[in-house]
Every structure is written in C-alpha cells, then in structure tokens.
Amino acid sequence: MxxxxxxxxxxxxxxxxxxxxxxxxxxxxxxxxxxxxxxxxxxxxxxxxxxxxxxxxxxxxxxxxxxxxxxxxxxxxxxxxxxxxxxxxxxxxxxxxxxxxxxxxxxxxxxxxxxxxxxxxxxxxxxxxxxxxxxxxxxxxxxxxxxxxGIDPKGKRYSPVLIPQDRYLAQATEKLKQVGVNSPFVLIHPAARWPFKCWEDDRFAQAVSHLTQKGFDIVLTCSPDPVELAMTRRIEDLSRQAELHGRTLVNWGGSMSLPLLAALLSGCRFYLGVDSAPMHMAAALNVPQVALFGPSWVNEWRPWSHNATVVYAGDYGPLPHPDSINTEDPTRLLAAIPTEAVLKAIDERLAS
Structure with missing residues (x-):
C-alpha cells in the first residue's frame, strides 16, 4: 500500500x-x-x-x-x-x-x-x-x-491519538497561573451536544464540593452554545453557594478552543463529564475519569480507556431505547443517577 x-x-x-x-x-x-x-x-x-x-x-x-x-x-x-x-x-x-x-x-x-x-x-x-x-x-x-x-483487527489494541501542541500547553499553563490554579485540578465538562445526555446541575455542584474537599481546584468548561453556557453558569453559582473548602473554582465555559482544551486535559488530575467529545479526548490522553451515560449505546460510545469509570443511568431506573430519542427534546435523562454513586466512582477512580 x-x-x-x-x-x-x-x-x-x-x-x-x-x-x-x-x-x-x-x-x-x-x-x-x-x-x-x-x-x-x-x-x-x-x-x-x-x-x-x-x-x-x-x-x-x-x-x-x-x-x-x-x-x-x-x-x-x-x-x-x-x-x-x-x-x-x-x-x-x-x-x-x-x-x-x-x-x-x-x-x-x-x-x-x-x-x-x-x-x-x-x-x-x-x-x-x-x-x-x-x-x-x-x-x-x-x-x-x-x-x-489482510490485517487481524484483534491482533493488537489500538487507541485514539490526541497530541496537545506546545503553544497550547504554554497557554494553558499561563491561564491556570493567572487564576491561581497551581495545584492539581479537576476539569469538569458537564454539557453535551444534546441535553438528554446531561445530568442535574445541583448534583454536579455536589460533585464540585466533594472534589474541593479532597483538595482539588476545579475548572468548568463547555462549548459556546447558549444552553451549555447557562448550564455551566448555574453549576458555578450552586457550587459557590456551597462549600468550596478554600479551593479555586473557575468557569471557562465558551472560551475553550479544542486544542486548548486538549492542553488543559493533559495537565489535569481527573476529568468528570458526560457522553461528549471532551470525554473521548480525556480517554485518548489517558486521564482518569468518570463518565455519566444515559440512553446512548454505552458499549459503543464509552471511553476507550482502562482509566475510566462509566456510571450508567440505566442501572438506577428505566431509560428509553437509544433509537427512540428525540434529540430536540430538552429533557435531561440522567436524573436517575444518584449523587452518591458518582461520588463513590470518583473516589474509587482516584484511588486506583
């Protein structure tokens, strides 16, 4: 060839x-x-x-x-x-x-x-x-x-490749320095292209509080989509109303290019999010993560990583069939996932 x-x-x-x-x-x-x-x-x-x-x-x-x-x-x-x-x-x-x-x-x-x-x-x-x-x-x-x-596709495990570029790594370092994030931080991307893939804002805020109690600063990100921006702002507001245990919380929703996001992911200690492109980016970079799934084809779209834990809403309540979803419906379908299950998954992944 x-x-x-x-x-x-x-x-x-x-x-x-x-x-x-x-x-x-x-x-x-x-x-x-x-x-x-x-x-x-x-x-x-x-x-x-x-x-x-x-x-x-x-x-x-x-x-x-x-x-x-x-x-x-x-x-x-x-x-x-x-x-x-x-x-x-x-x-x-x-x-x-x-x-x-x-x-x-x-x-x-x-x-x-x-x-x-x-x-x-x-x-x-x-x-x-x-x-x-x-x-x-x-x-x-x-x-x-x-x-x-003429190649056996099962002969070797191949993984996606994502290469953060030096100029974006330098930008990420400078941005973190400017907001006082000098310690290990967690990147949380709570949004997805379709709302049905999303979890509840108040529960993400509880996860933020849990992670700050463990000594992590938090970086929130999302796309420039107005719905995603509103979601991330609400999570930020709810998190600030709760206890941040002296840690830093920054919301960079709508301001992240994909190359800069890749650079940030490569430097974070942990990633928390839903079924979305940043989830796959974290997996490609082998970042420890917990990914929340609802009525998607989980086995087809889960993180391709041994360093990831999937929390599936279908384990806690009924879900519609993936092929029956109306992607225009703003209803979030991960509500059945209890906060405690996510916090437990986070602790277990961080300890592994």
Missing amino acids: QKILVIKLRHHGDVLLSTALYSALKGHFPNCHLDVLIYKETTPLLEGNPHIDGVMTIDRKMKGLKRIRHELGLLLKVRKARYDAVVHLTDQWIGALLARFSRAPLRIEMFVAKRDRPFWHHSFTHCVTPPPRGQAHAVELNLMCLQHF
Whole structure:
C-alpha cells in the first residue's frame, strides 16, 4: 500500500475515535501516504497527529453552487491522487462518489442499512458488516476495516491519538497561573451536544464540593452554545453557594478552543463529564475519569480507556431505547443517577 484515503465525515468525537485506525494502518504500512477527509470544524483534533500525511475538508457552512464546486474539486483531486485504497466509514453520498471516482483497487464501505442500494454498494469493492448495535465499540467498528487489508483487527489494541501542541500547553499553563490554579485540578465538562445526555446541575455542584474537599481546584468548561453556557453558569453559582473548602473554582465555559482544551486535559488530575467529545479526548490522553451515560449505546460510545469509570443511568431506573430519542427534546435523562454513586466512582477512580 502506497496511498490510502480514509473518509470520516462525522462529529468531533467520531473523528477522534477514528485515529486508532490511522495508527493501525501506519503501523502495518509505515511508508504509505495516509490522507483523511473530514468536516472542517473537526480538524483541530488531528493537529500534530503523526500518522496523517494530508487532510482534506468539507465545510458544512458552505452551501449551494460553492459547495458543489468544492466537492467536484475533491472528486478531481482524489482521482488524480491514484489511491491504492479508499475507506469510507460513514454514510454520506459524497464519500461513495469519491470512492467510485477514485478507481482505487480497494474501496471499503461500512454497511449502513439506509444505504443498502445497488449504486451505493457498486461504489465499493468490499463491505464491512458490523455486529448488532451495542455489541462493539466505535473504535472496534472502525478497525474492522483492517481485515480487508489482510490485517487481524484483534491482533493488537489500538487507541485514539490526541497530541496537545506546545503553544497550547504554554497557554494553558499561563491561564491556570493567572487564576491561581497551581495545584492539581479537576476539569469538569458537564454539557453535551444534546441535553438528554446531561445530568442535574445541583448534583454536579455536589460533585464540585466533594472534589474541593479532597483538595482539588476545579475548572468548568463547555462549548459556546447558549444552553451549555447557562448550564455551566448555574453549576458555578450552586457550587459557590456551597462549600468550596478554600479551593479555586473557575468557569471557562465558551472560551475553550479544542486544542486548548486538549492542553488543559493533559495537565489535569481527573476529568468528570458526560457522553461528549471532551470525554473521548480525556480517554485518548489517558486521564482518569468518570463518565455519566444515559440512553446512548454505552458499549459503543464509552471511553476507550482502562482509566475510566462509566456510571450508567440505566442501572438506577428505566431509560428509553437509544433509537427512540428525540434529540430536540430538552429533557435531561440522567436524573436517575444518584449523587452518591458518582461520588463513590470518583473516589474509587482516584484511588486506583
């Protein structure tokens, strides 16, 4: 294999988890040129990745004729590159067209029921059929593509790769110094893209109090989304009303770029959060963590780490089926998780 293209047009966490596949491919074909195609907003997660030689992007904000021109340009670029293999890990039509137009001898698709059509399948030479939902982790699903390269995907445990860059490590150190966080700190990211994945604000505040009692300063983060900002501010307010035991609490919600967040995570003692991209970032950095889950496919999306504990709402009460969730519904579905279970998980993980 001289040239390989992997297409992963999904969200931040999905792109980070796909880096385990890049590591595996470069491990078996160290001299190959490996390119990836991702959405533009997810590129920070691949910065500094030693297994990637080139990154192509699609800007989802680009619409109409401009988008068409860009994707036609991608088709021509891929044809000209003369790839030996194209791996399409998701269900976007542009990926199937790129694979077909590439004329690569090896073109691999991940079977998706809604794309079970002749034109789609004829765009590829090989198909990966995943097990039923919930029986394999997303990392393992991506690695199943290796079988068509003649590689046993179970021969070695590959992990996602996240490389904090020096300039962001320096920024993180300076920011922490400016607010007086000089001791080991805990990073808490309580929000997620969808509210149904979130826990109660007052219970996060109780976790903050518990961690400050143990001598940790606390850094709160979230995305710039207004709902997430409001959630994080309320957790901050509730935490300050309780006892912080003389420790520092800072709220950097909405002000963290992904590279800076990676740098902060690499320096924290512990991470607490829900099913979200920062959870996967903490796992990739092998940061000890407790992750709270609700009606997601837990076995598929749990942290890919031996240094993580999952607290699952389904162990404490009924949950709707993951496929029945209305992602527009603001209802939080982790309410069944008792505070005591989270505090116990935190103590056990810190002691391990």
